[in-house]
Amino acid sequence: MIYSKRKLLTTFTLCGSLLALSGCGSTSNESAQKTVAQNSAPNNIIMVVADGMGPAFSTAYRNYVDDKNTPEVDAVVFDDILMGNASTYPAPVSGYVTDSAAAATALASGVKSYNGAIGVDVDKQPVKSVMHYAKLKGMRTGLAVTSQIVHATPAAYIAHNESRQNYNAIADDFFDVRVNGELVADVMLGGGTDFFEREDRNIIGEFIDAGYEYTDTYNRLATVPKGSNVLGLFAPVALPAMLDDSRDNRLKYLTEHAIKHLENDNGYFLLVEASQVDWAGHANDIASAMAEMQDLAYTIEFLKTYVQAHPDTLVILTADHSTGGLTIGARGDYSWSPEYLHNLKASLGTIAKNMVEHDNPGDYVATTFGFDVTDEEIATLDSIAQQDVKARFNALKVFLDNKTNTGWTTSGHTGVDVEVFAFGAGHDDFMGQIDNTDIAKKIFNFIDNRNTTAQGISTNVELIKATDKKDGTNASCDFKENWRCN
Template sequence: MKSTITFLLAFFALSIVVTAQEDYKDKRNLKEHFTNTEKHEVTKLPEKEIPIGAKPRNIILMIGDGMGTAQLFAAYTTNGGMLNITNLPYSGFSTTQSADNYTTDSAAGGTALSTGQRTYNGAIGVDVNKNPIPTILEIAEKHGKATGLVSSSAITHATPASFIAHNVSRNNYEEIAADFLKTDIDIFIGGGKSFFEDRKDGRNLLKELEEKNYRIFDSIYQAANYHQLPMAVLTASKHNPTYPERGDLVQEGTAKAIKILDKQDNGYFLMVEGSQIDWGGHENNTAYIVKELLDFDKAVGKAIELAAGDGETLIIVTADHETGGMSIESGDFENGEIHAKYTTGNHTGIMVPVFATGPGAEHFTGVMKNTDIFHKMMYLFGFDQ
């Protein structure tokens, strides 16, 4: 009897943790109208021409989680008909289906982008037989490139996890956190601190990271004057707040990562995620979606400002899937207004946009599979597995 009670308590505690990390999927806060009163300017692209056939030293992959064309055009409308994302000169579409479902989740979608293989929904860096697959971040690391992750969610959440961890379930956050110790990632920025230090197994991964010479910070501000790698910036116990409550974390995290990775000798791979566009889609909350996408667009602008001018950096902007079945009923460019409708509180199977600039950007046009993005990055980096 005692063992049964212990098991039930443990199961209940685990359920609370999982629910706390995934409960945004169940919230419904229908808001169809939004007016943007704070338009931002777009960053000017460098005039320097990149020759066709050039290959990058660095790749920055930026993922707007849940960002379909309607979400993108809603942000474009409310920002007065301009975005950094839509200014990128090459564009196409990506199909997003997973191995076991017409409609992917973020774990399988992220794994397709990070490994070049489609897998089952819920899988983190493993194939359909639950075997680990090398990710682009791990492969870049093996080839001597510096690596980084930035996310507005917990860094252990599905999309960032799929670039660094290997697990049969996206819900195994503590196991995913432990996988960070199996790599030599140079910088990671996001929430999820509790999965590193307040664990069921009693391990303190923050101390283990420090033993690997990582400096641990609680905010970008705290890390502002530190410029040595490796470092971890864990900005929240679990997920970060919404925008603008969390401040300019995504923009500042992107800038911090680029500045510090760019000093490394062999180039770098960086993945940046705007996580909460998806969460607004689950809520059918137009204001939430657009604010998050505008914040993500500012991070894209920061990447353009800091990296596009060197002629060595490929910037790719895409999504893992669309969320909400969002459609635009009406809008006003001048007043920054949008009115949207929704068909679901979940993901959909429609194609998502892909944009690119820099050496190799011409490869990211037309209709491609999400797995093609991985293979194109591998080719452009000159890697084989």
């Protein structure tokens, strides 16, 4: 296959003065060195997005893990790092309720766009992300997600596309979009083999030829030499649901290994996404919602320990939006019973699929749920097995909603503000009520603080596109008029 190079010159200017960083409220037993680092601009920046995690999800998680033997609801890993809230609305053309693509574009670039936009503004013109800028400034860059890596959130940090649905074209951008001749991400971990190894293009092979280590299993990832450039795709599309995965801490595991390969004296930017909190919300699946929140909590616990050892690191955690309209308590009943969610041995999707293979499906479901059910409930579960798999899945969700007294208002997104959490160097900058675009703007400023003499930023974004001429000559293309330049 013949490739042609075309440089698209894009100039970005960061307006406004650099933010003055305040103290971070260090405790008395911290060393002076750590205090100085906490008050300084970070050398490493880790952006964690819990897709779909509205405020009700973090509250529900606190109740889910609470020890009922204590008189108070116990604090969780998120509570002491809460900074404030962020508004999430997209560009006016899309109203007040954002989708993941517009929200990711805002979080990545500081630019509001329309629902469905991947790294482009409302005029479908490319915008630069904080990952692009980090690469420009000589930092190593990476991502670790539980969705396919071409899904909306990770895509917006690397690719430019008018529609989040164009997965193959977005996968092309992962290799084709360059910052001063360099690939945007040094480490990419998640799912998505189907989009990178296709009949029309073998992008995995291109990454290997470019010097990247490739792995498709968790165990193989552990053997990759430290400091490598890595493409790790562990599923054809997304990773399995947390309740079904072979690792019960998959996001922590991917994050830990991403950091291992990104660490260097000049710093790094890492995007981490707990992608499937959102999918649980869309499905109104409280069991998976809490399992995915647990996976996120393991990751934040690891990152807190990491920041203690590396105080020049900033970690930001937020959501792109809230999904599902989760309510803790429902139908006028002032109660919630998360104990029914503690011992599930598989996701509801897997249970719904497998229950027809058992002679006594009700008993199978009860055993897999991990709690006692009545004879009447066993009979109800037996009757569910006679339905198709989608109906079985929905019936199991309703069963658990009734047991836990969980409510949902929608299968889509809601427009509520989301929580913002932060810890490490410069975390105080995220205090208060902000907008999702402010998060990207603050990260741009932190990266720029590594070179405070820069007033404006100019860089070339190279797009390497296959020619569409049979004779192999370069294809001319007007980027503005012909979006994909096909």
